[in-house]
Amino acid sequence: MVVDEVKGRVPVVAGAGSHSTRETVDSVRRAREVGADGALIVTPYYNKPTQAGLVEHYRAIAKAHPGFPLIAYNVPGRTGVDLLPETALKLCDIPEVVALKEATGNLARAVDLVELCGDRLTLLSGDDFTVLPFIACGGQGVISVSSNVAPRMMADLVAAARGGDIAKARALQVRMNALHRLLFVESNPIPVKWALHLMGLFGPEVRLPLVPMGEANAAKLKGALAQLGLLKG
Numbered sequence: 001m002v003v004d005e006v007k008g009r010v011p012v013v014a015g016a017g018s019h020s021t022r023e024t025v026d027s028v029r030r031a032r033e034v035g036a037d038g039a040l041i042v043t044p045y046y047n048k049p050t051q052a053g054l055v056e057h058y059r060a061i062a063k064a065h066p067g068f069p070l071i072a073y074n075v076p077g078r079t080g081v082d083l084l085p086e087t088a089l090k091l092c093d094i095p096e097v098v099a100l101k102e103a104t105g106n107l108a109r110a111v112d113l114v115e116l117c118g119d120r121l122t123l124l125s126g127d128d129f130t131v132l133p134f135i136a137c138g139g140q141g142v143i144s145v146s147s148n149v150a151p152r153m154m155a156d157l158v159a160a161a162r163g164g165d166i167a168k169a170r171a172l173q174v175r176m177n178a179l180h181r182l183l184f185v186e187s188n189p190i191p192v193k194w195a196l197h198l199m200g201l202f203g204p205e206v207r208l209p210l211v212p213m214g215e216a217n218a219a220k221l222k223g224a225l226a227q228l229g230l231l232k233g
Contacts, residue, residue, distance in 0.1 A: 017042035038069035045079035062096035114138035
């Protein structure tokens with residue numbers, strides 16, 4: 001559906017990671033078949049592979065899909081495994097791995113990655129709270145939750161940060177901070193789906209084991225959306 005909607009205007013990167021290398025290889029195949037331009041591959045979750053296992057995971061996916069761009073995704077808070085900078089350096093030897101989404105929120109980590117990998121990997125923040133400082137440390141952008149709700153504002157923040165307009169980028173980073181905070185006040189994606197429901201884009205349902213957003217938090221989120229002019233009427 002996304003490929004059909006985009007009609008080639010921007011690249012489409014499909015989330016295709018899983019805890020199983022074999023399953024991930026198959027998911028990437030299906031993403032390629034429907035026209036995706038690349039795949040976002042989260043580190044395997046729950047089974048907690050070693051650093052060597054992480055390298056072999058990405059190597060196997062790349063070998064199965066030569067020439068197809070892959071973005072490695074490090075989010076230890078959700079997977080239970082941390083892809084370390086030294087491991088990212090080893091991923092640089094895999095041509096298909098073109099970027100890394102780094103979602104630790106650790107700015108020292110961002111500097112370490114730039115130190116080791118230089119410009120070989122496109123470094124993308126996975127943490128909405130630190131977009132400006134991440135780019136200031138050498139990152140190139142963000143794969144964002146808040147951008148589902150406020151895409152223009154997030155695009156302007158990234159453009160300002162990349163263009164050296166620190167005052168504008170700082171103002172946007174601070175202006176969006178309450179939204180970022182409320183989109184993570186309960187487990188993602190509960191709040192972002194509720195926000196999009198309030199914006200009239202789809203219904204309120206979520207699937208178990210997720211449950212609808214609590215009333216108190218939902219009211220705060222609605223207030224933040226209204227303050228940013230994101231609600232109709």
